[in-house]
Amino acid sequence: MRFTPGPTTVPPAVREAMAAEQPNPDLEPEFAERYDDVCAKLAEIYDTSHDVVVPGGEGILGLEAAIASLVAPGDRVLCVSNGLYGDGFADFVNSSDGEAELVSAPYDEGYDLETIATALEDADDAGDPFTLATLVHCETPTGTLNEMGPVLDLLEEHDVLSVVDAVSSLGGTPVPTDRIDVCLGASQKCFSAPPGLTTAAISDRAWAAMEERDPSSLYTNFLPWRDVSGGFPYTHLDANVAALDAALDRLLEESLDSVFERHEDAAERCRERGAELGLELYPDHERSSPTVTAFHLPGEATRVQRRVADEADIVLATGLGEMEDDILRFGHMGYNAEVEKVDRAMDAVEAVLE
Template identity: 40%
Template structure:
């Protein structure tokens, strides 16, 4: 069995797996399940300091992104797509699908969004219904400062849609303080539940914008408003995946029980970057590193497939490559959720040490040892 250290999905704790195996019910008619769902959504709301409404959707995390765009976008709406990564740029596709006109604010993929440059852009052009931004763009591991970006958007009356699928819980998120209108998450990253559920947090302003549309939302499954009266009506718009939500709730309880979870992620991330650079390998980013994933350039003369295959097949550790413009160029270690612990990171870096050495790379030191030393000295 491989040790999964990918940039999501992540390892799943035993209590989450067991919760998914509990005897199920009919969520369409069981009012106790409706209460359980609402209680779980309220816990989600509180975890990210939101005064809005949280919903759990039956679909992989990308459903949250599409649902946000589907629910807000009307034909010919101008939408600002903040693009400093593959997922950031990808929001433009959702905007186009629902008839909107994406306008890209593009910047260097090796660093976070520059707030001053964004402000200068908005001073010249701010006629946008909403803007999209990725908190942690997983392919590159860059972290964007949503606590500054979204309030800036709010100053211009622009609603914000934030993809924090790979950020939240490993990075601090305060929805109200950051003026976030729709926050999007997924079950398979720091939360460490299996893939299959998406989460959205919706502000009153975003809900009002959905309700005051001139054109009906061009989707049923991706229409956030279909959930608005579920609790009053005790009726969901579609049959909810009860077993998945049972496991999801156990994962939420795990996070609630760990008040220092962000600090744990920050420590593991810092030690990983220290180990990688000490060994003479090159990080993809210039700065703006996420707590949840470290992205390393593939050493010259090698392919990502050579390294990934050797680590997996000989040393039983599975990490990620990347895709799109980063396909074949980088390796990604996912130190998020259940992956973010000293023992598994030591195993991962040891496997990388041995694999790179076997493939002819001369390392300046052992990454495993450098990681361990950094942790001991903290």
């Protein structure tokens, strides 16, 4: 059993949809109709009135394309971070010749609102305001769910565009999409479809900002996806779109309220079992995501991961970067957000720890 925070296990119905013969995405109108249906279903899951687009490319494409589409050389970007992906936004900004200012908090803490407010005020006072800010809703490497509202309030007050990585939260917990200018998702997390597609909900003012830029790339550029009535920017991933379509049907048939409750129940069970085993939650309970749980096992995470895989045929994830051997992660998201599957994974960990 794969119990990782993405790519998640793909349900049989989704695999079957992907294996079916597909219409030609360049020539047959049936594919364009399916693409439009997928975007409409995603708008329901995003709970947004914004345009939704689905480029072909794994979720990192969305993060890089958002920056490449919105950042012109010299633009100042506020990168708000308390994790690996928050830090990574600054690299994308620099590669687009923008000027990134990283406002960091410790990985096991929430955003530092006072520092964010000061950075915004200082930029305005200096006459060199930020044009854009980047945020991460769920930091997958640590299982941290960040509260978006207070930071979005500050950005709205200073008229700064927002880009939010919601890749590992979208479809598993509510996301305030209509307050976000570019809200990014991906097929392989809570949707439980195969990796290969980026999803993005884009506001009118973000489109307007993109129109003013001169992007140097076709692939890392959202603008060509705004109107695909005349054809797609490049040959789309027909089987991946079919799989995502089937995956979205599963979520909508269940109802989002039920989906979110299922994720909360699975997360709570995982943390209860962890506490019984004496495992330390990372970060604390208040900041932990309903979609992924991280436990702090300094110097032991990789050993436990390997033994669980060898002895129980269950795949877990460790941390990333410097925390690779210190964090053990459980991905109760999408198809795996079930208490029974949590118990199977935790039983295997218990056997190893004993």
